[in-house]
Amino acid sequence: MRVGDLEVNRLGFGAMRVLGTPDIWGPPKDPANARKVLRRAYELGANFFDTAESYGPHTNETVIAEAMHPYPKDLVIATKCGLVRPKPSRWDEDARPEKLRTDLEGSLKRLKLDCLHLWQLHAPDPRVPLEESLGVMADAQRAGKVRHIGVSNFSVKELARARKVAKIVSVQNRYSLDDRNEEDVLAHCEKLGIAFLPWYPLGAGRAVRASKIKRVAKRLGAAPAQVAIAWLLAKSPVMLPIPGTSSLAHLEENMAAAKIQLSREDLAELD
Numbered sequence: 168m169r170v171g172d173l174e175v176n177r178l179g180f181g182a183m184r185v186l187g188t189p190d191i192w193g194p195p196k197d198p199a200n201a202r203k204v205l206r207r208a209y210e211l212g213a214n215f216f217d218t219a220e221s222y223g224p225h226t227n228e229t230v231i232a233e234a235m236h237p238y239p240k241d242l243v244i245a246t247k248c249g250l251v252r253p254k255p256s257r258w259d260e261d262a263r264p265e266k267l268r269t270d271l272e273g274s275l276k277r278l279k280l281d282c283l284h285l286w287q288l289h290a291p292d293p294r295v296p297l298e299e300s301l302g303v304m305a306d307a308q309r310a311g312k313v314r315h316i317g318v319s320n321f322s323v324k325e326l327a328r329a330r331k332v333a334k335i336v337s338v339q340n341r342y343s344l345d346d347r348n349e350e351d352v353l354a355h356c357e358k359l360g361i362a363f364l365p366w367y368p369l370g371a372g373r374a375v376r377a378s379k380i381k382r383v384a385k386r387l388g389a390a391p392a393q394v395a396i397a398w399l400l401a402k403s404p405v406m407l408p409i410p411g412t413s414s415l416a417h418l419e420e421n422m423a424a425a426k427i428q429l430s431r432e433d434l435a436e437l438d
C-alpha cells in the first residue's frame with residue numbers, strides 16, 4: 168500500500184511499546200531487547216515504524232536510530248509532534264508554532280535524518296488554530312525537511328480544515344474491532360485514498376481477551392491477536408495497522424497475522 172508516494176507493507180509496527188515502561192517514560196527498560204524487537208520487526212516485513220517525539224519523551228526515536236541507522240532504503244519512519252510530557256501520566260497538547268519547530272529539529276537530530284519520512288501532528292491543540300500548526304508543518308515540507316504530512320486524533324471536519332493547508336497523506340486514530348467510533352474518519356480516508364493508521368489496534372491488549380475473537384481464533388488455530396490484526400487488514404485497503412509490543416514472541420505472532428485470510432463467515436461472526 169502507499170503512504171503518499173512511499174510504498175509500504177500492509178502491516179506496520181508501533182514502536183512506542185519497545186520502551187517496555189508502563190507510562191512510555193524514560194529510557195527503554197531493556198535497551199538490547201528494544202533494539203532486537205525493532206530489527207526483528209523489520210526482518211519480518213514491517214517497513215513502517217510509528218513513533219513520536221513524546222514517547223519517552225525522545226527515547227523512542229533515539230532507540231530507533233540506535234537499532235536501525237543507517238536505515239534500509241525501504242524503511243519508513245513516521246514520527247509525531249505537538250505533545251508535551253510534564254510528567255509520566257501527562258500527554259498535553261502543545262502545537263504552538265515554536266513547539267513544532269523545536270520538535271522538528273529534535274526529531275531530525277535523534278532519528279539522524281535530513282528529511283522526516285512522515286511527520287504527523289499528534290493531536291489538535293484546542294488553544295492553537297489547527298491552520299497555524301499545519302502551516303508550520305507545510306513550511307517544513309517546503310523547506311525539504313519533511314517528505315509527507317499526517318495527522319492524528321482528527322475528526323472528519325478537522326481533516327477537511329487540515330487539507331486546505333497541507334497535503335495530508337495519513338490519519339492516525341484509535342480504532343480496533345471493539346472500538347469503532349472513528350468509522351466515519353476511516354470511510355473518509357477510503358474516499359480520499361489516504362492511509363488510516365489505527366492506534367490501539369489490539370485495544371492495548373484487550374482484544375486478545377474478547378470472547379468472539381477467542382472463538383474465531385480457536386477455530387482457525389490462530390492466536391487472538393492475529394485474528395484482531397487480520398480483521399483490520401480485511402476491513403479496508405487503506406488500513407495500516409501498527410500493533411506494538413516489547414516481546415519478541417508477540418512480535419512473531421503479530422507479524423504472522425498478515426498471512427491469515429479470514430473467511431466471509433469469520434468476518435460475519437466478528438462483526
Ligand SMILES: NC(=O)c1ccc[n+]([C@@H]2O[C@H](COP(=O)([O-])OP(=O)(O)OC[C@H]3O[C@@H](n4cnc5c(N)ncnc54)[C@H](OP(=O)(O)O)[C@@H]3O)[C@@H](O)[C@H]2O)c1
Nearest residue numbers: 181183217366367368369370371372392410411412413417
Ligand atoms: N496517535 C496516538 O495518539 C497514539 C496513541 C497510542 C498509541 N499510538 C501508536 O499506536 C501503536 C499501537 O498502540 P499500542 O502499542 O499502545 O497498543 P496495541 O498495539 O493495541 O497493544 C499493545 C499491547 O498489547 C500487548 N500485545 C501485543 N501483542 C500481543 C500478543 N500477540 N498477545 C498478547 N498481547 C499482546 C502488548 O504487550 P507486550 O509488550 O507484553 O506484548 C501491549 O501491552 C503504538 O505503539 C504507538 O506507535 C498512537
